[in-house]
Amino acid sequence: MRSLCVAGLITIALAGSADAQTPAPLGARDFRFLGLTHNADTATVRRTFGNPRTVEDRHDPDYPMTQWVYRSFKVRFLGTSNISGFLLTSPRVHTARGLRVGQTRSHVRQLYGPPPTFDGPQNDCCWNYRDPTTEAHIVQIRFDGDLVQEIYLGYVGD
Numbered sequence: 001m002r003s004l005c006v007a008g009l010i011t012i013a014l015a016g017s018a019d020a021q022t023p024a025p026l027g028a029r030d031f032r033f034l035g036l037t038h039n040a041d042t043a044t045v046r047r048t049f050g051n052p053r054t055v056e057d058r059h060d061p062d063y064p065m066t067q068w069v070y071r072s073f074k075v076r077f078l079g080t081s082n083i084s085g086f087l088l089t090s091p092r093v094h095t096a097r098g099l100r101v102g103q104t105r106s107h108v109r110q111l112y113g114p115p116p117t118f119d120g121p122q123n124d125c126c127w128n129y130r131d132p133t134t135e136a137h138i139v140q141i142r143f144d145g146d147l148v149q150e151i152y153l154g155y156v157g158d
Helices: 002-020 042-049 105-112
Strands: 054-058 065-069 073-077 083-088 126-131 134-144 147-155
Antiparallel strands (some): 073 083, 083 147, 126 134, 134 147
């Protein structure tokens, strides 16, 4: 009887560890960055991070974009005063799951799962993980070879 109980506990433990290896689907926490979400406005960004080093404007009438450039990341605004996303450009900062610029593809797989295939074959330089509740909300990971080059958390335009 005792060996049957031990065998049952081992089976439960092994089943639990297999589930722990499958990353959870994207959720709201995956789109938070240093305490802010996409609905924060420019005043909140300025209070949280201070003034940007520079401001980059793209004057495209169909897709106007402003980026506030900080030391290790950029904050993107698409035609409004609310954040549309964050672009992580340095290993000094990380995603909610702990991913940093400079880490390997295998580390991305551990944190986010295999590269998604539901939006067509993924090219070698970019993997897009989509929010299951809205296709426009993504974690986009760009690679240079085997290493993460930059990470975008936020919305994509049409």
